[in-house]
Amino acid sequence: MLFKKQRLIIAATFLSAIFVATTADAQDKYLNCGTSQVVQNALDANPKLKQEYLAEQARLEQIDQQASANGYKESDSKGLLTLYTIPVVFHILHENGPENISDAQIIDEVRILNEDYRKLNIDISAVVSSFTSVAADCEIQFRLAQKDPNGNCTNGIDRIYSSLTNSADDNSKLNGWPTNKYLNVWVVKTIGTAGVAGYAYLPGTAFPSAADGILILSQYIGSVGTGNTQTSRALTHEIGHYLNLQHTWGNTNNPGVSCGNDGVNDTPVTMGHTSCLLTDAVCTAGVVENVQNFMEYSYCSKMFSAGQKTRMRSALTSATGSRSSLWTASNLTATGITTAAVLCLADFENSTNNDIVCAGDSVKFTDISWNGTPTAWNWTFPGGTPSSSTDSTPVIHYNTPGIYNASLTVSNTSGSVSATKNSYITVNNSTALYNAAIYSEGFEGAAIPNTDWVVRNPDVGSNAWAQTTTASSLGTKSVRILNTSTSIGQIDELISPPINMTGITGSSPTLDFKVAYAQKSTTSNDKLQLYVSTDCGKNWQLRKTLTATAVGLSSITTGGVVTSSFVPSASQWAQRSLVLTAYASQPSLFVMFRFTSDGGNNIYIDDINLSGTSSAGMDELANSIYFNIYPNPIEENSIVTFNLIEKQKVEMKVYDVLGREVSSLFSGELSAGEHQYAISEKSSLQSGIYFVQLNVGTHSFTKKLVVK
Numbered sequence: 001m002l003f004k005k006q007r008l009i010i011a012a013t014f015l016s017a018i019f020v021a022t023t024a025d026a027q028d029k030y031l032n033c034g035t036s037q038v039v040q041n042a043l044d045a046n047p048k049l050k051q052e053y054l055a056e057q058a059r060l061e062q063i064d065q066q067a068s069a070n071g072y073k074e075s076d077s078k079g080l081l082t083l084y085t086i087p088v089v090f091h092i093l094h095e096n097g098p099e100n101i102s103d104a105q106i107i108d109e110v111r112i113l114n115e116d117y118r119k120l121n122i123d124i125s126a127v128v129s130s131f132t133s134v135a136a137d138c139e140i141q142f143r144l145a146q147k148d149p150n151g152n153c154t155n156g157i158d159r160i161y162s163s164l165t166n167s168a169d170d171n172s173k174l175n176g177w178p179t180n181k182y183l184n185v186w187v188v189k190t191i192g193t194a195g196v197a198g199y200a201y202l203p204g205t206a207f208p209s210a211a212d213g214i215l216i217l218s219q220y221i222g223s224v225g226t227g228n229t230q231t232s233r234a235l236t237h238e239i240g241h242y243l244n245l246q247h248t249w250g251n252t253n254n255p256g257v258s259c260g261n262d263g264v265n266d267t268p269v270t271m272g273h274t275s276c277l278l279t280d281a282v283c284t285a286g287v288v289e290n291v292q293n294f295m296e297y298s299y300c301s302k303m304f305s306a307g308q309k310t311r312m313r314s315a316l317t318s319a320t321g322s323r324s325s326l327w328t329a330s331n332l333t334a335t336g337i338t339t340a341a342v343l344c345l346a347d348f349e350n351s352t353n354n355d356i357v358c359a360g361d362s363v364k365f366t367d368i369s370w371n372g373t374p375t376a377w378n379w380t381f382p383g384g385t386p387s388s389s390t391d392s393t394p395v396i397h398y399n400t401p402g403i404y405n406a407s408l409t410v411s412n413t414s415g416s417v418s419a420t421k422n423s424y425i426t427v428n429n430s431t432a433l434y435n436a437a438i439y440s441e442g443f444e445g446a447a448i449p450n451t452d453w454v455v456r457n458p459d460v461g462s463n464a465w466a467q468t469t470t471a472s473s474l475g476t477k478s479v480r481i482l483n484t485s486t487s488i489g490q491i492d493e494l495i496s497p498p499i500n501m502t503g504i505t506g507s508s509p510t511l512d513f514k515v516a517y518a519q520k521s522t523t524s525n526d527k528l529q530l531y532v533s534t535d536c537g538k539n540w541q542l543r544k545t546l547t548a549t550a551v552g553l554s555s556i557t558t559g560g561v562v563t564s565s566f567v568p569s570a571s572q573w574a575q576r577s578l579v580l581t582a583y584a585s586q587p588s589l590f591v592m593f594r595f596t597s598d599g600g601n602n603i604y605i606d607d608i609n610l611s612g613t614s615s616a617g618m619d620e621l622a623n624s625i626y627f628n629i630y631p632n633p634i635e636e637n638s639i640v641t642f643n644l645i646e647k648q649k650v651e652m653k654v655y656d657v658l659g660r661e662v663s664s665l666f667s668g669e670l671s672a673g674e675h676q677y678a679i680s681e682k683s684s685l686q687s688g689i690y691f692v693q694l695n696v697g698t699h700s701f702t703k704k705l706v707v708k
Helices: 035-045 047-069 103-117 122-126 234-242 306-316 320-325 329-334 620-625
Strands: 003-008 023-033 084-094 140-144 157-161 183-188 196-200 214-217 348-350 356-358 361-367 376-380 395-398 402-412 415-428 439-441 454-456 466-468 478-481 491-495 510-517 527-533 541-547 574-579 590-596 603-611 628-630 638-644 648-656 661-670 673-679 688-696 699-707
Touching: 023 234, 035 047, 035 196, 047 306, 084 103, 084 329, 103 140, 103 234, 140 306, 183 234, 196 234, 214 234, 306 320, 348 402, 348 415, 356 361, 361 402, 402 454, 415 454, 510 527, 541 574, 541 620, 620 638, 638 648, 638 688
Parallel strands: 023 196, 084 140, 084 157, 084 183, 183 214, 356 415
Antiparallel strands: 003 023, 196 214, 348 361, 361 395, 376 402, 402 415, 439 603, 454 491, 466 478, 478 603, 491 590, 510 574, 510 603, 527 541, 527 590, 628 638, 638 673, 648 661, 648 688, 688 699
């Protein structure tokens, strides 16, 4: 679906390749719905499937013609028809980034769906007079599943750590629940087809059937969090496809090209719209086109028509695509929709973004327990004031630095359930602990965590940063993570004490440290990232990324491949540096080492030094830009990424091996933050080697792009 997008999209021709940027604070553009193409591809590949699909469409056309002749007497008056309820599960594919959207954002999206499909959306009153009489309450509603396929308690939200959240396609549809019982929605970071925000399969067109459902970008879910009001109707549109609606101009992804129709009698013939021209009557003189329809590409969608309602409800009574089994009484019981809500899991969240606060701050806690409604709450907050509460949303003050647990017991007539989150709230010093010309740490003193260094283990695994005497660069101790049996995707963080940078002399404050690491196999790609914070750790800025498979100063691998538990020798330590010129005047700076496991081997850190001279002589921007292209070589799709620490003038160009400029891709200013560009349509590129040159201010960075 094409919806207003609060992130920059830059389209540039690169030998038929398409680059789609997704940066913040840029000119608004729109992304498209990919349904037409995936459905056509499926039908072209399966003649039998196509024959069955066309027969079903002919049947539905007859139903619509009869309903139209009767004036669509199955009106939108509430209660006249069976209210079809569809159980939904959201599968969130993520790498612990912003694509791992909150429960609240998903719940907000379900609210939007129910308003749109029940004609309860506030903006329904803005529908133009030409269509007020046909705007329909579809009498379809959506509920998050309360039981999983095994009958276990669920909140209908399934979180999956996977790199398949990048350049997603049908192969990213992991852990699908039975399609005859649930509507599966897979939420991802990027989609492999450039310019696409989401896609669905029409009934009976998914092949294999396990791919049935919807794939959609995370920022197109809900109107809160990373979502926004303009993009929040994208899922309304895609579910329309899932229930057998076409785009209002027909089954293509090309609005504004030629007049067409969707096979529904009360949606006028139209060319399709990418803007809100409410009085447009291009295709038929005097007949206003339904620009405000949810199956349009305008950004003012507000309604389904009575004819579309008939078509969707007909799809829900057809066995095609198993839609007719979703709303049955037996399935609603099996998925927990109509069974009595019983408290089955205690859970809670807090008002901070990352569970880190400054000493003296307050934190609001909110109960999000499954699935019944609690009538009583019993909280405990070690280290907080008050230390206990019976409020539903208590506000707790934290005055003393440390790491604290939080617990909740909720109860109602069905019983009680409890939960404790260990190391849940980290309270950091609000002022610097060190104010010296140079800071160093060799971990020779007290075991960590201690009054200086904070250890955070968000995934509650058994292996976290810990002091060790097994190996060291200097002295007898270092810190390490025993990573040989750590779950893939687990994150472990080591946070420095706050340092007064105004006491650091020299023009280029630099953090040097020693690292030792070995891969368990050649494909292990564990990652060490360095972040800094100037506000007690409430917000972090990524400054450097080191990976196991990188080379040179961008790599953490110092010991090659070791299948057993890695212990470095004296020669297997390497120095890495982080230039901190931009933070030279900060009165309180935190540095965080974040390790993300990819199933590799142990990592060690030692001999941390912060001084005013860069021993490595590295440029600050080179440390922070993290310019990368992956996968490379390109086979079908690749992503170009880079990070800006401040607003900069940026140019991106492509050269061949002879140094000839192939294309100028972008020139202009971009805001601070991570920027991503998708490269697709590889088939139009000749095999060979190209160079993508990124110019940021007065600095230039080049990456080789290999086309097989």
